[in-house]
Amino acid sequence: xxxxxxxxxxxxxxxxxxxxxxxxxxxxxxxxxxxxxxxxxxxxxxxxxxxxxxxxxxxxxxxxxxxxxxxxxxxxxxxxxxxxxxxxxxxxxxxxxxxxxxxxxxxxxxxxxxxxxxxxxxxxxxxxxxxxxxxxxxxxxxxxxxxxxxxxxxxxxxxxxxxxxxxxxxxxxxxxxxxxxxxxxxxxxxxxxxxxxxxxxxxxxxxxxxxxxxxxxxxxxxxxxxxxxxxxxxxxxxxxxxxxxxxxxxxxxxxxxxxxxxxxxxxxxxxxxxxxxxxxxxxxxxxxxxxxxxxxxxxxxxxxxxxxxxxxxxxxxxxxxxxxxxxxxxxxxxxxxxxxxxxxxxxxxxxxxxxxxxxxxxxxxxxxxxxxxxxxxxxxxxxxxxxxxxxxxxxxxxxxxx
Numbered sequence: 040x041x042x043x044x045x046x047x048x049x050x051x052x053x054x055x056x057x058x059x060x061x062x063x064x065x066x067x068x069x070x071x072x073x074x075x076x077x078x079x080x081x082x083x084x085x086x087x088x089x090x091x092x093x094x095x096x097x098x099x100x101x102x103x104x105x106x107x108x109x110x111x112x113x114x115x116x117x118x119x120x121x122x123x124x125x126x127x128x129x130x131x132x133x134x135x136x137x138x139x140x141x142x143x144x145x146x147x148x149x150x151x152x153x154x155x156x157x158x159x160x161x162x163x164x165x166x167x168x169x170x171x172x173x174x175x176x177x178x179x180x181x182x183x184x185x186x187x188x189x190x191x192x193x194x195x196x197x198x199x200x201x202x203x204x205x206x207x208x209x210x211x212x213x214x215x216x217x218x219x220x221x222x223x224x225x226x227x228x229x230x231x232x233x234x235x236x237x238x239x240x241x242x243x244x245x246x247x248x249x250x251x252x253x254x255x256x257x258x259x260x261x262x263x264x265x266x267x268x269x270x271x272x273x274x275x276x277x278x279x280x281x282x283x284x285x286x287x288x289x290x291x292x293x294x295x296x297x298x299x300x301x302x303x304x305x306x307x308x309x310x311x312x313x314x315x316x317x318x319x320x321x322x323x324x325x326x327x328x329x330x331x332x333x334x335x336x337x338x339x340x341x342x343x344x345x346x347x348x349x350x351x352x353x354x355x356x357x358x359x360x361x362x363x364x365x366x367x368x369x370x371x372x373x374x375x376x377x378x379x380x381x382x383x384x385x386x387x388x389x390x391x392x393x394x395x396x397x398x399x400x401x402x403x404x405x406x407x408x409x410x411x412x413x414x415x416x417x418x419x420x421x422x423x424x425x426x427x428x429x430x431x432x433x434x435x436x437x438x439x440x441x
Contacts, residue, residue, distance in 0.1 A: 042340065042347050046347050049191065049193055049328075050323075050324045050348075051320075052193035053197075053323055056193070057319060062204070066208045067211060067225035067228075068083050068084060068225075069374050070212060070225060071222065079221040081159045081301055082160075083162070083222055083305075084301075084302065085150070085155045085294075086167045086170070087305065088290045089142070089149055091282075092280050093141075095280050095282065095283050096134070097135060097138065097181050099272060099275035100134055100178070100182070100272040102271070102275040102326060103268050103273070103414075104124070104131065105186070105327060106330045106410055107268050107271055107330075108124055109189035112189060114334035117250040121257065122257075123264045123267070124251060125258050125259065126264035127264075128253065129258065129260060130268060130269065132178050132182075133178075135178025138178075139172060142168070142171030142174065146164050149167075150163050150164055150167065152287075153287050153290050154294040155294060156298060158298065159298075162222040165222050166222035166223065169227055172230050173233035176233040177233055186251050188327055189251075190251045199240060202239070203232040206231070206235060210228030270412075271412060271414055274409075274415055274417075278414075281418075282425055282426075285429040285430065288429060288430050299380055300383045302377070302383070306374040308387070309370075310388055310392075311391060314355075314359045315398070317359070318402065321351045321403065325344060325348035325406040325407050325410060326409050327410070328340070328410070329406075329407050333411055341410075344410075345403070345404075349403040356396035357396040360392040360393060360395040364389065364392040367385050367392075368385060371384040401424075
C-alpha cells in the first residue's frame with residue numbers, strides 16, 4: 040500500500056507514546072518546581088543529561104532488537120525470530136541491571152564530574168540513585184516496544200504508557216504535596232510507573248501465541264542470536280549515549296553560570312526532549328520499514344521509506360520549532376513561577392528552535408542505515424560531529440567568551 044499513509048499510521052501511536060513519556064517526565068520537573076522549590080527543580084534537571092546518557096543506551100538496544108526482528112519477520116524466518124526475541128529479552132534486562140548498579144554506586148562521582156552546583160548536589164544525587172532502580176524495567180519496556188513495533192503494533196505500547204503515566208502524575212502529586220517529599224518523591228513515582236509498563240509488556244507478550252510471543256521455556260541465550268542483536272544494538276546505544284556525553288560537556292559549561300541560568304536551562308531543555316522524541320517516531324518507522332523491506336528484498340520501497348520518513352520528521356521539527364519560538368514563555372511557566380528563570384530559559388530556546396529540523400537529516404539517515412544493519416559508520420560520524428566537535432568548542436570558543 041501507500042508508504043506515505045502506512046508510515047504515518049505506524050508513526051502516530053509511536054509519536055503519542057513519545058509525547059506521553061516526555062510529558063510524564065516533564066511532570067516530575069513541573070510538579071517539584073511548582074509545589075516544592077526552584078532548587079528542587081534544578082536538582083532534578085541537573086540529572087537529565089546523565090539520565091539521557093543511560094536511558095539512551097537502553098533505547099538503542101531496543102532499536103537493535105526492533106531492526107533484527109523486523110528483518111527476520113520480513114524474511115519470514117519464524118523460528119529465528121522466536122530465538123532472537125528470547126535472547127534479546129535477556130540482553131536488555133542484563134544491560135538494565137548493569138546500568139542500574141553503575142548509576143547507584145557512581146552517582147556522586149558522575150554529578151561532580153559535570154560540576155553540579157553544591158546547592159543542587161544532594162537533591163540531584165538522591166533523585167538519580169532512586170531513578171536508577173528503574174533501569175531494568177526500562178530495558179524490558181524498550182525490548183517489548185522494539186518487538187511490537189517490528190511487528191507493526193505501535194498501539195499497545197501507547198496504551199501501556201498512558202496507563203502508567205497517569206499513575207505517575209497522580210503519585211507525583213501525592214508524594215510531593217501530601218507526603219511533603221521533593222526529588223525523592225518524583226523519582227519514586229517514576230520507577231513505579233516504569234515497572235508497571237514492564238509488567239504490562241511482559242503479560243501481553245507471554246499471552247501472544249505468534250512468533251513475537253514469549254515462552255518461559257525458551258528464555259535463554261540461543262546460539263548465534265546474541266551477536267546480530269548486539270552488532271545493531273550496541274552501536275545504536277553508543278550513538279544515543281554519545282549525544283549525552285557531548286551534552287555532559289555542555290551541562291558542565293552551563294553549571295559555571297548562576298543558579299537562575301542553570302534552572303532556566305533545565306526548564307528550556309524540556310522543549311528539546313519533546314521535539315526530538317516526536318521526531319524519533321519517524322526514525323523508528325524508517326528503521327522498521329527499511330528492515331522489513333530489506334528482509335523481503337524490496338529495494339525500491341526501502342528508499343521510499345527513507346525519503347518519506349525524512350520528510351515527515353523535518354516538517355514536524357520545523358513547525359514545532361517555530362511554535363516554541365513564538366510561545367516559549369507560557370511553556371516555561373509550566374515549570375517555574377520565577378520570571379528570571381523564564382527569561383534565562385528563553386535565551387536558550389531562541390537559539391535552539393532553528394536547529395531541530397536540520398537534525399532530521401542526520402538522525403533519519405542513521406535510522407535508515409540501522410535498518411540495513413549498517414550501524415558502524417554512522418556511529419563514527421556521530422562521534423566526530425556531535426561529540427568531538429562540541430568538546431573542542433567548549434574548550435576553545437566557550438572557554439574564551441564564556
